[in-house]
Amino acid sequence: MLITGAMAHEALVLRRVRGVDPARALDALVDVVIEGGRITRVGPDAGASLLHEPRVRVIERVGAWLLPGLIDLHTHLREPGDTHKEDLTSGLAAAAAGGFVAVCAMPNTRPVNDSRVFTEMLVQKAKAIGGTRLYPIAAITVGQKGEALTEMGDLKEGGAIAVSDDGRCVTSSAVMRRALEYASTFDLPVIQHAEDHALTEGAEMHEGAVSTRLGLRGWPRVAEDIIVARDILLAEYTRARYHVAHASTLGTARLLREAKSRGLAVTAEVTPHHLLLTDAALLGYDTACKVNPPLRSDEDVAAIRAALADGTIDCIATDHAPHGAGDKNCELNLAAPGMIGLELCVPLLLSLVHDGTLPLRRFVEALTTSPAAVVGLTAPSLREGAVADLTLIDPEASFVIDPSRLRTKSRNTPFGGRRVKGRVLATLVGGAFAFEHESLSPEAHRG
Protein backbone atom coordinates (compact mmCIF):
# COMPACT_ATOMS: atom_id res chain seq x y z
CA MET A 1 0.00 0.00 0.00
CA LEU A 2 1.33 3.35 -1.04
CA ILE A 3 1.43 5.83 1.84
CA THR A 4 2.91 9.09 0.63
CA GLY A 5 2.30 12.81 0.74
CA ALA A 6 0.61 13.73 4.00
CA MET A 7 2.75 11.29 5.99
CA ALA A 8 5.89 13.21 5.12
CA HIS A 9 4.23 16.56 5.73
CA GLU A 10 2.83 18.21 8.80
CA ALA A 11 -0.10 19.62 6.92
CA LEU A 12 -1.85 19.16 3.61
CA VAL A 13 -3.72 22.02 1.97
CA LEU A 14 -6.25 21.22 -0.73
CA ARG A 15 -6.36 24.63 -2.33
CA ARG A 16 -9.39 26.16 -4.08
CA VAL A 17 -11.28 22.91 -4.52
CA ARG A 18 -15.03 22.69 -5.08
CA GLY A 19 -16.08 21.18 -1.76
CA VAL A 20 -19.35 19.26 -2.11
CA ASP A 21 -20.93 17.87 1.06
CA PRO A 22 -24.73 17.65 0.84
CA ALA A 23 -25.00 16.68 4.52
CA ARG A 24 -23.79 20.17 5.43
CA ALA A 25 -25.36 21.91 2.41
CA LEU A 26 -21.86 22.78 1.22
CA ASP A 27 -21.08 23.39 -2.44
CA ALA A 28 -18.43 26.09 -2.64
CA LEU A 29 -14.86 26.91 -3.59
CA VAL A 30 -12.87 26.30 -0.41
CA ASP A 31 -9.49 25.42 1.01
CA VAL A 32 -9.39 22.32 3.18
CA VAL A 33 -6.50 21.92 5.63
CA ILE A 34 -5.60 18.49 6.99
CA GLU A 35 -3.37 18.03 10.03
CA GLY A 36 -2.88 14.97 12.21
CA GLY A 37 -5.31 12.89 10.15
CA ARG A 38 -8.20 15.31 10.59
CA ILE A 39 -9.69 18.27 8.81
CA THR A 40 -8.66 21.34 10.78
CA ARG A 41 -9.91 24.17 8.58
CA VAL A 42 -12.51 24.53 5.83
CA GLY A 43 -13.37 27.77 4.09
CA PRO A 44 -12.51 30.22 1.34
CA ASP A 45 -8.76 30.88 1.58
CA ALA A 46 -8.63 28.91 4.87
CA GLY A 47 -5.19 27.58 3.90
CA ALA A 48 -3.70 30.86 2.65
CA SER A 49 -1.45 31.40 5.65
CA LEU A 50 0.12 27.96 5.24
CA LEU A 51 0.99 28.10 1.55
CA HIS A 52 4.64 28.95 1.95
CA GLU A 53 5.33 27.14 5.19
CA PRO A 54 7.93 24.36 5.11
CA ARG A 55 6.56 20.86 5.55
CA VAL A 56 3.19 21.84 4.13
CA ARG A 57 2.07 20.16 0.95
CA VAL A 58 -0.28 22.15 -1.24
CA ILE A 59 -2.43 20.56 -3.90
CA GLU A 60 -4.13 23.00 -6.20
CA ARG A 61 -5.94 21.68 -9.22
CA VAL A 62 -8.34 24.02 -11.00
CA GLY A 63 -11.85 22.59 -11.18
CA ALA A 64 -11.26 19.63 -8.84
CA TRP A 65 -14.07 18.40 -6.61
CA LEU A 66 -13.46 17.37 -3.03
CA LEU A 67 -16.08 14.96 -1.68
CA PRO A 68 -16.57 13.13 1.60
CA GLY A 69 -14.84 9.76 1.06
CA LEU A 70 -16.84 7.25 -0.93
CA ILE A 71 -18.18 4.02 0.64
CA ASP A 72 -18.99 0.87 -1.34
CA LEU A 73 -21.70 -1.23 0.27
CA HIS A 74 -21.21 -4.24 -1.98
CA THR A 75 -17.76 -5.59 -2.85
CA HIS A 76 -16.53 -9.13 -3.52
CA LEU A 77 -12.87 -9.44 -2.52
CA ARG A 78 -12.59 -13.23 -3.13
CA GLU A 79 -10.28 -13.91 -0.19
CA PRO A 80 -10.18 -16.67 0.88
CA GLY A 81 -10.89 -19.21 -1.83
CA ASP A 82 -10.38 -17.40 -5.13
CA THR A 83 -7.35 -15.22 -4.63
CA HIS A 84 -6.36 -15.64 -8.28
CA LYS A 85 -9.37 -13.37 -9.01
CA GLU A 86 -8.76 -10.88 -6.20
CA ASP A 87 -7.35 -10.74 -2.70
CA LEU A 88 -7.56 -8.23 0.10
CA THR A 89 -4.42 -6.40 -1.05
CA SER A 90 -5.42 -6.03 -4.70
CA GLY A 91 -9.08 -5.41 -3.87
CA LEU A 92 -8.32 -2.65 -1.36
CA ALA A 93 -5.84 -1.09 -3.80
CA ALA A 94 -8.54 -1.12 -6.49
CA ALA A 95 -10.99 0.42 -4.04
CA ALA A 96 -8.57 3.22 -3.18
CA ALA A 97 -7.93 3.90 -6.87
CA GLY A 98 -11.69 4.08 -7.35
CA GLY A 99 -12.04 6.77 -4.69
CA PHE A 100 -13.39 4.50 -1.96
CA VAL A 101 -12.30 5.10 1.62
CA ALA A 102 -14.30 2.08 2.79
CA VAL A 103 -15.71 -1.10 1.31
CA CYS A 104 -18.18 -3.58 2.74
CA ALA A 105 -17.06 -7.10 1.83
CA MET A 106 -19.71 -9.67 0.95
CA PRO A 107 -19.44 -13.03 2.74
CA ASN A 108 -19.76 -15.42 -0.21
CA THR A 109 -16.09 -16.37 -0.23
CA ARG A 110 -14.87 -19.97 0.05
CA PRO A 111 -15.46 -20.76 2.83
CA VAL A 112 -18.34 -18.41 3.60
CA ASN A 113 -17.86 -15.74 6.27
CA ASP A 114 -20.37 -16.99 8.81
CA SER A 115 -18.28 -16.85 12.01
CA ARG A 116 -16.79 -14.34 14.38
CA VAL A 117 -13.27 -15.75 13.94
CA PHE A 118 -13.51 -15.27 10.19
CA THR A 119 -14.89 -11.75 10.54
CA GLU A 120 -12.12 -10.75 12.94
CA MET A 121 -9.47 -12.23 10.64
CA LEU A 122 -10.72 -10.07 7.74
CA VAL A 123 -10.70 -6.94 9.89
CA GLN A 124 -7.18 -7.60 11.17
CA LYS A 125 -5.76 -8.46 7.77
CA ALA A 126 -7.23 -5.36 6.19
CA LYS A 127 -5.85 -3.16 8.98
CA ALA A 128 -2.40 -4.62 8.40
CA ILE A 129 -2.67 -3.81 4.68
CA GLY A 130 -3.80 -0.24 5.39
CA GLY A 131 -5.42 2.24 3.06
CA THR A 132 -9.11 1.72 2.30
CA ARG A 133 -11.05 0.50 5.32
CA LEU A 134 -12.80 -2.87 5.19
CA TYR A 135 -16.09 -3.63 6.92
CA PRO A 136 -17.22 -7.26 6.70
CA ILE A 137 -20.77 -8.25 5.92
CA ALA A 138 -21.37 -11.70 7.43
CA ALA A 139 -23.75 -14.40 6.28
CA ILE A 140 -27.40 -14.56 7.37
CA THR A 141 -27.41 -18.36 7.44
CA VAL A 142 -24.67 -20.87 8.22
CA GLY A 143 -22.79 -21.64 5.00
CA GLN A 144 -25.34 -19.46 3.18
CA LYS A 145 -27.48 -22.58 3.00
CA GLY A 146 -30.69 -20.71 3.81
CA GLU A 147 -31.44 -22.75 6.94
CA ALA A 148 -29.81 -22.16 10.37
CA LEU A 149 -29.17 -18.53 11.35
CA THR A 150 -25.63 -17.38 12.14
CA GLU A 151 -24.63 -16.04 15.58
CA MET A 152 -25.33 -12.44 14.68
CA GLY A 153 -24.41 -10.97 18.08
CA ASP A 154 -20.97 -12.56 17.90
CA LEU A 155 -20.57 -11.46 14.30
CA LYS A 156 -21.35 -7.88 15.19
CA GLU A 157 -18.87 -7.94 18.07
CA GLY A 158 -16.28 -9.29 15.63
CA GLY A 159 -16.81 -6.32 13.33
CA ALA A 160 -19.65 -7.28 10.95
CA ILE A 161 -21.77 -4.27 10.00
CA ALA A 162 -24.61 -6.15 8.23
CA VAL A 163 -25.70 -9.64 7.26
CA SER A 164 -26.39 -11.00 3.79
CA ASP A 165 -26.49 -14.30 1.92
CA ASP A 166 -25.58 -12.39 -1.26
CA GLY A 167 -25.22 -14.62 -4.28
CA ARG A 168 -28.17 -16.58 -2.92
CA CYS A 169 -31.59 -15.37 -1.86
CA VAL A 170 -33.12 -16.24 1.50
CA THR A 171 -36.17 -17.77 -0.14
CA SER A 172 -37.91 -19.31 2.88
CA SER A 173 -40.35 -16.80 4.39
CA ALA A 174 -39.94 -18.43 7.79
CA VAL A 175 -36.13 -18.16 7.72
CA MET A 176 -36.32 -14.58 6.48
CA ARG A 177 -38.76 -13.65 9.23
CA ARG A 178 -36.47 -15.10 11.90
CA ALA A 179 -33.42 -13.47 10.29
CA LEU A 180 -35.09 -10.05 10.39
CA GLU A 181 -36.19 -10.53 14.00
CA TYR A 182 -32.80 -11.80 15.13
CA ALA A 183 -30.77 -9.17 13.24
CA SER A 184 -32.93 -6.37 14.61
CA THR A 185 -32.09 -7.35 18.20
CA PHE A 186 -28.47 -6.45 17.29
CA ASP A 187 -29.51 -3.49 15.12
CA LEU A 188 -27.95 -5.11 12.04
CA PRO A 189 -29.50 -4.50 8.61
CA VAL A 190 -30.42 -7.58 6.55
CA ILE A 191 -29.25 -7.24 2.95
CA GLN A 192 -31.21 -9.40 0.56
CA HIS A 193 -30.16 -10.72 -2.84
CA ALA A 194 -33.74 -10.70 -4.12
CA GLU A 195 -34.22 -13.62 -6.51
CA ASP A 196 -36.90 -16.27 -6.43
CA HIS A 197 -34.62 -19.09 -7.58
CA ALA A 198 -37.56 -21.25 -8.65
CA LEU A 199 -38.24 -18.67 -11.38
CA THR A 200 -34.64 -18.23 -12.55
CA GLU A 201 -33.27 -21.75 -12.92
CA GLY A 202 -30.83 -21.92 -15.81
CA ALA A 203 -31.38 -18.26 -16.65
CA GLU A 204 -28.74 -16.60 -18.83
CA MET A 205 -30.15 -13.07 -19.12
CA HIS A 206 -33.20 -10.86 -18.55
CA GLU A 207 -36.43 -12.42 -19.82
CA GLY A 208 -37.81 -10.21 -22.56
CA ALA A 209 -37.75 -9.47 -26.27
CA VAL A 210 -33.96 -9.81 -26.49
CA SER A 211 -33.83 -13.21 -24.75
CA THR A 212 -36.60 -14.45 -27.05
CA ARG A 213 -34.71 -13.25 -30.10
CA LEU A 214 -31.46 -14.87 -28.95
CA GLY A 215 -33.19 -18.04 -27.82
CA LEU A 216 -31.70 -17.75 -24.31
CA ARG A 217 -33.35 -18.70 -21.06
CA GLY A 218 -34.68 -15.64 -19.21
CA TRP A 219 -34.60 -14.32 -15.60
CA PRO A 220 -37.96 -12.56 -15.34
CA ARG A 221 -38.07 -9.30 -13.39
CA VAL A 222 -40.96 -10.64 -11.37
CA ALA A 223 -38.54 -13.04 -9.65
CA GLU A 224 -36.97 -9.99 -7.99
CA ASP A 225 -40.25 -8.16 -7.38
CA ILE A 226 -41.84 -11.12 -5.58
CA ILE A 227 -39.03 -11.32 -3.02
CA VAL A 228 -38.85 -7.55 -2.48
CA ALA A 229 -42.63 -7.37 -1.98
CA ARG A 230 -42.61 -10.23 0.52
CA ASP A 231 -39.59 -8.90 2.36
CA ILE A 232 -41.10 -5.43 2.71
CA LEU A 233 -44.15 -7.05 4.35
CA LEU A 234 -41.89 -9.06 6.66
CA ALA A 235 -39.76 -6.01 7.50
CA GLU A 236 -42.91 -4.10 8.37
CA TYR A 237 -44.20 -6.97 10.49
CA THR A 238 -40.92 -7.45 12.36
CA ARG A 239 -39.95 -3.72 12.41
CA ALA A 240 -36.50 -4.68 11.16
CA ARG A 241 -34.01 -2.88 8.91
CA TYR A 242 -34.12 -4.30 5.40
CA HIS A 243 -31.89 -3.43 2.45
CA VAL A 244 -32.28 -4.54 -1.18
CA ALA A 245 -28.97 -5.35 -2.88
CA HIS A 246 -28.53 -4.43 -6.56
CA ALA A 247 -32.13 -3.32 -7.26
CA SER A 248 -32.72 -3.80 -10.96
CA THR A 249 -36.41 -3.61 -11.82
CA LEU A 250 -39.23 -1.17 -12.33
CA GLY A 251 -41.24 -3.24 -9.87
CA THR A 252 -38.64 -2.93 -7.12
CA ALA A 253 -38.55 0.85 -7.60
CA ARG A 254 -42.35 1.00 -7.28
CA LEU A 255 -42.42 -1.23 -4.19
CA LEU A 256 -39.69 0.81 -2.48
CA ARG A 257 -41.48 4.05 -3.22
CA GLU A 258 -44.65 2.73 -1.63
CA ALA A 259 -42.80 1.31 1.41
CA LYS A 260 -40.93 4.57 2.00
CA SER A 261 -44.12 6.60 1.72
CA ARG A 262 -45.34 4.59 4.72
CA GLY A 263 -42.15 5.31 6.67
CA LEU A 264 -40.70 1.79 6.69
CA ALA A 265 -36.97 1.26 7.40
CA VAL A 266 -36.38 -0.08 3.90
CA THR A 267 -33.37 0.94 1.79
CA ALA A 268 -31.80 -0.12 -1.50
CA GLU A 269 -28.74 0.17 -3.70
CA VAL A 270 -28.22 0.09 -7.46
CA THR A 271 -25.09 -0.77 -9.45
CA PRO A 272 -23.41 1.32 -12.15
CA HIS A 273 -23.98 -1.39 -14.74
CA HIS A 274 -27.72 -1.59 -14.11
CA LEU A 275 -27.89 2.18 -14.53
CA LEU A 276 -25.87 2.26 -17.75
CA LEU A 277 -26.55 -0.91 -19.75
CA THR A 278 -29.62 -2.78 -20.97
CA ASP A 279 -30.20 -6.37 -22.03
CA ALA A 280 -29.40 -5.26 -25.59
CA ALA A 281 -25.73 -5.46 -24.52
CA LEU A 282 -26.14 -9.27 -24.70
CA LEU A 283 -26.94 -9.20 -28.43
CA GLY A 284 -23.32 -10.13 -29.17
CA TYR A 285 -23.37 -12.89 -26.50
CA ASP A 286 -20.75 -10.91 -24.56
CA THR A 287 -20.11 -12.87 -21.36
CA ALA A 288 -18.70 -9.70 -19.71
CA CYS A 289 -22.31 -8.48 -19.70
CA LYS A 290 -23.61 -11.52 -17.81
CA VAL A 291 -24.44 -10.33 -14.32
CA ASN A 292 -26.88 -11.33 -11.60
CA PRO A 293 -29.47 -9.83 -11.49
CA PRO A 294 -29.22 -9.48 -15.27
CA LEU A 295 -29.07 -6.26 -17.29
CA ARG A 296 -32.71 -5.22 -17.71
CA SER A 297 -34.89 -3.50 -20.30
CA ASP A 298 -35.03 0.21 -21.18
CA GLU A 299 -38.06 0.76 -18.98
CA ASP A 300 -36.36 -0.82 -15.96
CA VAL A 301 -33.27 1.34 -16.47
CA ALA A 302 -35.43 4.48 -16.76
CA ALA A 303 -37.28 3.53 -13.55
CA ILE A 304 -34.19 2.82 -11.45
CA ARG A 305 -32.46 5.98 -12.72
CA ALA A 306 -35.48 8.03 -11.65
CA ALA A 307 -35.62 6.19 -8.31
CA LEU A 308 -31.95 6.92 -7.63
CA ALA A 309 -32.35 10.57 -8.59
CA ASP A 310 -35.33 11.12 -6.26
CA GLY A 311 -33.88 9.11 -3.36
CA THR A 312 -36.25 6.13 -3.57
CA ILE A 313 -33.10 4.09 -4.19
CA ASP A 314 -30.69 5.32 -1.54
CA CYS A 315 -27.25 4.14 -2.58
CA ILE A 316 -24.92 3.32 -5.43
CA ALA A 317 -22.92 0.12 -4.82
CA THR A 318 -20.48 -1.46 -7.25
CA ASP A 319 -21.14 -5.19 -6.80
CA HIS A 320 -17.47 -5.48 -7.82
CA ALA A 321 -17.30 -9.15 -8.85
CA PRO A 322 -13.88 -10.13 -10.18
CA HIS A 323 -13.57 -13.27 -12.33
CA GLY A 324 -10.68 -14.89 -14.17
CA ALA A 325 -10.49 -15.24 -17.93
CA GLY A 326 -11.51 -18.89 -17.72
CA ASP A 327 -14.78 -17.97 -16.03
CA LYS A 328 -15.71 -15.68 -18.92
CA ASN A 329 -14.03 -17.12 -22.03
CA CYS A 330 -16.76 -19.69 -22.47
CA GLU A 331 -20.36 -20.00 -23.57
CA LEU A 332 -22.86 -17.65 -22.00
CA ASN A 333 -24.67 -20.38 -20.09
CA LEU A 334 -21.40 -21.51 -18.47
CA ALA A 335 -19.97 -18.05 -17.76
CA ALA A 336 -19.79 -16.79 -14.17
CA PRO A 337 -22.02 -13.77 -13.52
CA GLY A 338 -20.55 -10.44 -12.44
CA MET A 339 -18.25 -7.63 -13.52
CA ILE A 340 -15.56 -5.54 -11.87
CA GLY A 341 -16.63 -2.11 -10.67
CA LEU A 342 -14.48 -0.44 -8.03
CA GLU A 343 -12.24 1.58 -10.33
CA LEU A 344 -14.87 2.35 -12.95
CA CYS A 345 -17.77 3.51 -10.80
CA VAL A 346 -16.85 7.20 -10.62
CA PRO A 347 -15.78 7.74 -14.24
CA LEU A 348 -18.76 5.79 -15.60
CA LEU A 349 -21.44 7.36 -13.42
CA LEU A 350 -20.19 10.91 -13.85
CA SER A 351 -21.68 10.63 -17.35
CA LEU A 352 -25.12 10.68 -15.66
CA VAL A 353 -24.11 13.74 -13.62
CA HIS A 354 -22.69 15.54 -16.65
CA ASP A 355 -25.84 14.94 -18.72
CA GLY A 356 -28.19 16.00 -15.93
CA THR A 357 -29.76 12.57 -15.29
CA LEU A 358 -28.37 12.43 -11.76
CA PRO A 359 -28.01 15.57 -9.64
CA LEU A 360 -24.47 15.94 -8.23
CA ARG A 361 -25.94 16.15 -4.73
CA ARG A 362 -27.58 12.73 -5.16
CA PHE A 363 -24.43 11.22 -6.69
CA VAL A 364 -22.47 12.27 -3.59
CA GLU A 365 -25.15 11.22 -1.08
CA ALA A 366 -25.60 7.84 -2.77
CA LEU A 367 -21.89 7.06 -2.34
CA THR A 368 -21.29 8.63 1.09
CA THR A 369 -23.97 9.50 3.64
CA SER A 370 -26.58 7.01 2.40
CA PRO A 371 -24.41 3.86 2.50
CA ALA A 372 -22.97 5.01 5.85
CA ALA A 373 -26.48 5.29 7.23
CA VAL A 374 -27.52 1.84 5.94
CA VAL A 375 -24.73 0.07 7.83
CA GLY A 376 -24.47 2.49 10.76
CA LEU A 377 -21.07 4.03 10.04
CA THR A 378 -20.18 7.65 10.74
CA ALA A 379 -20.34 9.31 7.35
CA PRO A 380 -17.20 11.03 6.11
CA SER A 381 -17.70 14.79 6.03
CA LEU A 382 -16.04 18.06 4.99
CA ARG A 383 -16.46 19.41 8.51
CA GLU A 384 -13.75 20.80 10.73
CA GLY A 385 -12.72 18.13 13.23
CA ALA A 386 -13.82 15.21 11.03
CA VAL A 387 -11.45 12.35 10.20
CA ALA A 388 -9.91 13.20 6.82
CA ASP A 389 -11.55 10.45 4.72
CA LEU A 390 -11.84 12.27 1.41
CA THR A 391 -12.05 11.76 -2.34
CA LEU A 392 -10.59 14.25 -4.83
CA ILE A 393 -11.94 14.09 -8.37
CA ASP A 394 -11.12 15.85 -11.63
CA PRO A 395 -14.56 15.87 -13.27
CA GLU A 396 -13.24 17.03 -16.65
CA ALA A 397 -10.34 14.61 -17.20
CA SER A 398 -11.16 12.60 -20.31
CA PHE A 399 -9.63 9.18 -20.89
CA VAL A 400 -10.29 5.79 -22.45
CA ILE A 401 -10.80 2.87 -20.06
CA ASP A 402 -7.93 0.40 -20.36
CA PRO A 403 -8.65 -2.66 -18.21
CA SER A 404 -4.99 -3.74 -18.32
CA ARG A 405 -4.08 -0.66 -16.24
CA LEU A 406 -6.48 -1.37 -13.38
CA ARG A 407 -5.32 -2.45 -9.92
CA THR A 408 -7.83 -5.26 -9.59
CA LYS A 409 -6.49 -8.68 -10.57
CA SER A 410 -9.43 -9.26 -12.91
CA ARG A 411 -10.36 -7.80 -16.27
CA ASN A 412 -14.01 -8.77 -16.62
CA THR A 413 -15.66 -5.56 -17.79
CA PRO A 414 -17.53 -4.66 -20.97
CA PHE A 415 -16.43 -1.03 -20.58
CA GLY A 416 -12.87 -1.40 -21.92
CA GLY A 417 -12.30 1.10 -24.75
CA ARG A 418 -15.10 3.42 -23.60
CA ARG A 419 -14.20 7.12 -23.40
CA VAL A 420 -15.18 8.60 -20.06
CA LYS A 421 -14.91 12.01 -18.44
CA GLY A 422 -13.95 12.19 -14.77
CA ARG A 423 -11.08 10.71 -12.84
CA VAL A 424 -10.22 10.05 -9.21
CA LEU A 425 -7.15 12.11 -8.35
CA ALA A 426 -6.67 11.10 -4.73
CA THR A 427 -8.19 9.06 -1.93
CA LEU A 428 -7.31 10.09 1.60
CA VAL A 429 -7.96 7.74 4.49
CA GLY A 430 -7.32 9.25 7.89
CA GLY A 431 -5.41 12.04 6.18
CA ALA A 432 -2.98 9.68 4.40
CA PHE A 433 -2.96 8.97 0.68
CA ALA A 434 -4.42 5.54 0.00
CA PHE A 435 -4.28 6.50 -3.67
CA GLU A 436 -2.72 9.34 -5.56
CA HIS A 437 -2.98 9.71 -9.32
CA GLU A 438 0.36 10.16 -11.07
CA SER A 439 -0.63 13.60 -12.34
CA LEU A 440 -0.72 14.91 -8.74
CA SER A 441 2.82 14.04 -7.75
CA PRO A 442 5.19 17.01 -7.41
CA GLU A 443 7.54 15.33 -9.91
CA ALA A 444 4.84 15.43 -12.57
CA HIS A 445 4.76 19.23 -12.33
CA ARG A 446 8.51 19.74 -12.13
CA GLY A 447 9.16 17.64 -15.21
Ligand SMILES: [Zn+2]
Ligand atom coordinates in the same frame (compact mmCIF):
# COMPACT_ATOMS: atom_id res chain seq x y z
ZN1 LIG B 1 -26.12 -10.47 -5.25
